[in-house]
Amino acid sequence: MSIEHRLSSGRITVWLFTALIVAFAALATRCLYLQYFGNEYYSDLSARQQQTVATISPQRGAILDCRGRVLAASEEIQTVFVEPRVLDDPKETSSELADVLDIGAHNICSIITDSENPGFVKIKVGVDANQAIAARKIHGVGIQSDWERHYPMGPLTTHIVGFTSADNRGLEGVELAYNKDLAGSAGRNIFIADAFRRPIRLREHDADVTDGVGIILTIDATIQQFVREALLEQYKNYRAESAIAVVAEPKTGAILAMVSLPDYDPANFNTADANSLRNRVITDQFEPGSLIKPMVMGGAVEDGIVSLKEKIFCENGNYCGKGFGCISEYKNGFGYLTPREILVNSSNIGMAKVGQKMGKEEVYQSLRNFGFGKETGIDLPGEVPGLLWPPAKWTGYSVTRIPFGQEVTVTAIQLVRAFCILANGGHPVNMHVVKAVVDNEGNIVKMTQAPPPLAYCIDPEVAKWLVTDAMVGVVNEGTGKKAKLKKWQVFGKSGTANIAKTGERGYAEHQYIASFVAGAPVEDPQVIVLVSVRRPDMSLGKGYTGGAISAPVAAKIIEKTLTYLENSRPDSQKGHLAASNPQAR
Amino acid sequence: MSFLCGLSGLCGENLGSAMAEMATTLVEMDDKEGLGWRIGAVVITLMAIGTIFVFSAGVEVAKGVNLSRFYESANLRKALFFPLAVAVMLVVSRIDYRRLGFDNGLWRSPMTYLFGISVILLALVLVPHIGSQINQARRWLRIPLGFATISFQPSELAKWAVIFSLSAFCVKYGDRLKSFKKGFLPVCMALGLVVGLIIIEDFGSAALIALLAFFILLIGGANWRYLVAPLPVAAIGFAAAILASPTRRMRILAFLHPDQWTGSSNYQASQSLIAIGSGGFFGKGLGMGVCKYGHLPEDTTDFIFSIIGEEMGLVGTLTVIALFILFIVLGVMVINRCKEPFGKLLATSIVLAIGVQAALNIGVVTVVLPTKGLPLPFVSAGGTSMLLSAAAIGVLLNIASQCGKTRAGEER
Numbered sequence: 002m003s004i005e006h007r008l009s010s011g012r013i014t015v016w017l018f019t020a021l022i023v024a025f026a027a028l029a030t031r032c033l034y035l036q037y038f039g040n041e042y043y044s045d046l047s048a049r050q051q052q053t054v055a056t057i058s059p060q061r062g063a064i065l066d067c068r069g070r071v072l073a074a075s076e077e078i079q080t081v082f083v084e085p086r087v088l089d090d091p092k093e094t095s096s097e098l099a100d101v102l103d104i105g106a107h108n109i110c111s112i113i114t115d116s117e118n119p120g121f122v123k124i125k126v127g128v129d130a131n132q133a134i135a136a137r138k139i140h141g142v143g144i145q146s147d148w149e150r151h152y153p154m155g156p157l158t159t160h161i162v163g164f165t166s167a168d169n170r171g172l173e174g175v176e177l178a179y180n181k182d183l184a185g186s187a188g189r190n191i192f193i194a195d196a197f198r199r200p201i202r203l204r205e206h207d208a209d210v211t212d213g214v215g216i217i218l219t220i221d222a223t224i225q226q227f228v229r230e231a232l233l234e235q236y237k238n239y240r241a242e243s244a245i246a247v248v249a250e251p252k253t254g255a256i257l258a259m260v261s262l263p264d265y266d267p268a269n270f271n272t273a274d275a276n277s278l279r280n281r282v283i284t285d286q287f288e289p290g291s292l293i294k295p296m297v298m299g300g301a302v303e304d305g306i307v308s309l310k311e312k313i314f315c316e317n318g319n320y321c322g323k324g325f326g327c328i329s330e331y332k333n334g335f336g337y338l339t340p341r342e343i344l345v346n347s348s349n350i351g352m353a354k355v356g357q358k359m360g361k362e363e364v365y366q367s368l369r370n371f372g373f374g375k376e377t378g379i380d381l382p383g384e385v386p387g388l389l390w391p392p393a394k395w396t397g398y399s400v401t402r403i404p405f406g407q408e409v410t411v412t413a414i415q416l417v418r419a420f421c422i423l424a425n426g427g428h429p430v431n432m433h434v435v436k437a438v439v440d441n442e443g444n445i446v447k448m449t450q451a452p453p454p455l456a457y458c459i460d461p462e463v464a465k466w467l468v469t470d471a472m473v474g475v476v477n478e479g480t481g482k483k484a485k486l487k488k489w490q491v492f493g494k495s496g497t498a499n500i501a502k503t504g505e506r507g508y509a510e511h512q513y514i515a516s517f518v519a520g521a522p523v524e525d526p527q528v529i530v531l532v533s534v535r536r537p538d539m540s541l542g543k544g545y546t547g548g549a550i551s552a553p554v555a556a557k558i559i560e561k562t563l564t565y566l567e568n569s570r571p572d573s574q575k576g577h578l579a580a581s582n583p584q585a586r
Numbered sequence: 587m588s589f590l591c592g593l594s595g596l597c598g599e600n601l602g603s604a605m606a607e608m609a610t611t612l613v614e615m616d617d618k619e620g621l622g623w624r625i626g627a628v629v630i631t632l633m634a635i636g637t638i639f640v641f642s643a644g645v646e647v648a649k650g651v652n653l654s655r656f657y658e659s660a661n662l663r664k665a666l667f668f669p670l671a672v673a674v675m676l677v678v679s680r681i682d683y684r685r686l687g688f689d690n691g692l693w694r695s696p697m698t699y700l701f702g703i704s705v706i707l708l709a710l711v712l713v714p715h716i717g718s719q720i721n722q723a724r725r726w727l728r729i730p731l732g733f734a735t736i737s738f739q740p741s742e743l744a745k746w747a748v749i750f751s752l753s754a755f756c757v758k759y760g761d762r763l764k765s766f767k768k769g770f771l772p773v774c775m776a777l778g779l780v781v782g783l784i785i786i787e788d789f790g791s792a793a794l795i796a797l798l799a800f801f802i803l804l805i806g807g808a809n810w811r812y813l814v815a816p817l818p819v820a821a822i823g824f825a826a827a828i829l830a831s832p833t834r835r836m837r838i839l840a841f842l843h844p845d846q847w848t849g850s851s852n853y854q855a856s857q858s859l860i861a862i863g864s865g866g867f868f869g870k871g872l873g874m875g876v877c878k879y880g881h882l883p884e885d886t887t888d889f890i891f892s893i894i895g896e897e898m899g900l901v902g903t904l905t906v907i908a909l910f911i912l913f914i915v916l917g918v919m920v921i922n923r924c925k926e927p928f929g930k931l932l933a934t935s936i937v938l939a940i941g942v943q944a945a946l947n948i949g950v951v952t953v954v955l956p957t958k959g960l961p962l963p964f965v966s967a968g969g970t971s972m973l974l975s976a977a978a979i980g981v982l983l984n985i986a987s988q989c990g991k992t993r994a995g996e997e998r
Binding site for chain 1: 801804805859860861862863864865866867876877879880881895899900903904907908910911914915918921922934937938941942944945948949952954
C-alpha cells in the first residue's frame, strides 16, 4: 500500500519535525536575545511606563515678625474628590456623599456627570477631619491634601513678605528670596502603576517629606503699622503718585518697617493693580537730589579738599560757566557759605563748587564708598543697582550736577544705608529684613547676617560732624524744621528732586520727589527713617518740598518708634544696646 | 471531547456494545515504553504552568474576589478547567483511536459528524445575534448554562475535526487522492469551506488549519503536484483576506515597522517585548510582573508566554520551549513506534498541530511573526482550546499504548 510505504519512509515527517524543532530553537535564541541582551533596554522602557511618582507636599514655613507675630503661614485643607470612571452608579455615590458633606445629592451627581475628567472631580474644598474620614470610605471617593497660604496682616507687610503661587512657590518678597528654606522638600514614593497610572505597589521610598523652616523678620508689625498709617495719610493728602517709608536700625542694618504705596492684599495678588505690586524701596531708582549732598561733602571734608571753616562763594544764586551751563538754587541765592551752611541751606551752587574742587574721581569715589551704583544686597528680590556712571563717561556738567543729586540715580534702600553708615560712625552696615531662620522645634538654623567687616566707609570724625553738626543744623535751623521733636534731637536731610523726563532730555516741570531722611537720637542713633513722596499734587498748593511734605511724617514716625521701643524693650536690653555701639569696640 | 464517545456510540450499533468495546480496550491498555505517561506528564506540566501564570496574570486590583461570579474571571476558570482537562485526557486515552477512523465507512465514523457539526457551528457563529464578539472578532458562541455562560469557540473544534477527519480520509481513501477529480478536489472543497468560514473572523486559525491540512495531505500521500497547484490560489485568497481588512493590513504594516505605532497598532507587540525583555534572566519573580496590570492586553490568553517571560525570565521561557520540544520528541517516538497507518498519521497530525501552533504563538509574542490570535496550547486560558487539546492528547496517549501493545505482540 502506497500510503503505508510513504508513511513508513516518513521522510517528509522527519523534515517537518526537524524544521519544527529548529523553529523552537530559533525562538529560544530570540528569547535569549530579548531577555539577556535586551534586558537593560526593555527594563528601562518598562520602568518609564510602569512607574508613577506620588509626592507628599511639605508644609511651607511660616514668616514671623521680630516679635513672633504671624505674617504668613500655611494651613492644611482637605479636598474631597471623586474618580468617576470607577463608579458603578454615580447617583448612589452622590447620595452617600451628600450625607457626609451636607451638599445636595443632586448637586454632587451633576458635578460628577458633567465632569470631563474621568479620573478626578473636585467635590468640596476644605472639609474637616471627620468628614474626610467618612468620605474616604465611600467607593470611588478620595481625599486630597493641599496647603493654603494665609497672610493674616493683609496688605500691611505685603511688599516684604510677598506671596506664593497656587502651587505654593514663592513669587515675591521673602517668599521668593527664601523659597528654598520655606518650601521644605517633598516626600517622594515611586509606585508600580497599572495602565491607568494607578499605583499597584510601592517600588521605592525615594525621599521623606521635610517641612519648610520658619523665617523671622527684622520687621516689627507694630512699627510697620504706624509707619503705614502715617505715610498713607500724607499719600492721600497730597494725592501723590506713590510714597515709600523705611525705618532701619543704623547699627545693624535691620529694617524695622518698610512701606511702599500703593500696596495690595497678598490674598488677591492676581487681581491687584500691577502698579501696586512692586516694592518701590528697592525696585525704583530716581535722582536723589539734595539727599546725596552729605555724602559728597563728607568725601570732600575727609580728603581735606574743603575745610570746615572755609567759606565758599555761592554766586548769589546764579552760577554759569563754560562747559557746565547755568546752576541755580531752589529758592534764594546765597553769598559765602561754610560747608555746614551749604548743607543746612541745601545750596546747589555750593555743592557744584565743591564738586569742581574735588574733580570727577573724588566725587565718584566718595559716592562709591557709600555703595551707590551697586545693589545693597538686601535679602529681597528685584533690587536694582541704580546708576552711577564711571568718571570716564562724565561730561563737563556731571561734576557740577552729581554733587547735588542729578545725573545719578539711586534707590531708597541705598539712601537709607548711606545714612545708616553716617549714623553708625562711618562703619558699613548690611541692610536686611530676615533676622533668623528657625526649624520646626524653634531652634535657630542660621542667623542670616554676618557682622559687617570692621572697616570705614568714611572717617568717623567726618561722619560725626555730618550727623551731630550739619544734619542737626538742617533740622534745627534749615530745610528740615518740620522734623524737629521736643523729646529727642533729630538729625536729617531734605531732598526735593526733579523727575527726569522719560525718553528725552531735561526735567519735567512741577514734578518732584519730596524726600526726607532723618535719624534720632543724635547722641546714640536708634533709628534712621526715610520718607519719600513721589509727585505730590502741586495744584493743591500745599507745598512740594521734602521739608514740607516728608519731614513731618518722618518726625511722627521717629517719635512713635522711639516711644514704642523705649516702652517695649526691657531695661537690661537697653543697656545692652548702648554697649553694642560699634564705636566702643 | 468527552461527548464524542457518546456521539460515536449513537452513530455506531448501540450504546451497550460501545461500552463493552470500551471495556475491552481498557483491558488491552499496555504501555511498556512508558511513552504515554511521559507525554502526559509533559502536557500536565504545561497545563500546570499555564494555570499558575493565568492565575497570576488574571489578578485584578480594582475588583475583589467574588466567588459567586467566579466563572467571569479567567484565573479561576483556568483553575477549574485544569483538572477537567486532565480528566478528559485520561478518559479519552481509554478509547480505541481506531473507532475514529473511516474503517467502517464514511457514515459510521464520528469524524464525519464532527466535521459536519463544526461547519454548522462555524456558520452559526457568523450570525450576528448568535455569535458573540470579543475584541471586535465574532469567534465565540455563548451558551447560557445556569450559573455561568459558557463561551465556545467553534474554530477550535473545526481545527481538530479537520485534522482528525483528514488523517482518517488519507489513510482510508489515500488512493483516491491520486485522482484529482474523485479524491483531491472534494477534499479541497471541504477544506476550503471550513477555512473560508473561519477566515472571515479569525485569520490566524484559518491560516493554521490550512497549513496543517497542507502538511497532512503531504504526509498522507496526496500527489504533491496537486498540492502545489492550488498554492497560488490559496496565496491570492489569503492576500485578499489580508487586504480586505484594515486591521490585518495595519498588523502587517506594524509588524514590518516595529518601532512605529507603539501606542496603537504595535501596542500589543511592543508591550509584549517590554514584558519579556524586562524579565531578564531570572524574571521579576512569580506574581511580581507589572505588565499584567493593564499594560499588556490578552495577557491571560494569547500573550501568556510574555507574562511567563516577565515573571520567570529566560529560565521560564526556555523551560516552556524545552517542554514543547520534549513533547515533539516524545511524539515523534510514538510515531516511529506505531506501525499502524492510521495511528501513525493521526499521531503525526496531533503532534504537528500542537507543535506548529505553539511555535506560531511564541513567534507572535516574541514579535518574530505578525500579531494574530492563536492561544498557546495547554498554557493559555481558554476552555475550548484546553479541553479539545486535552482530548487530542488523550487520543495520542491511546495511540502510544496501542503501538506498545502491537510491538509486544510482535515480540511474542
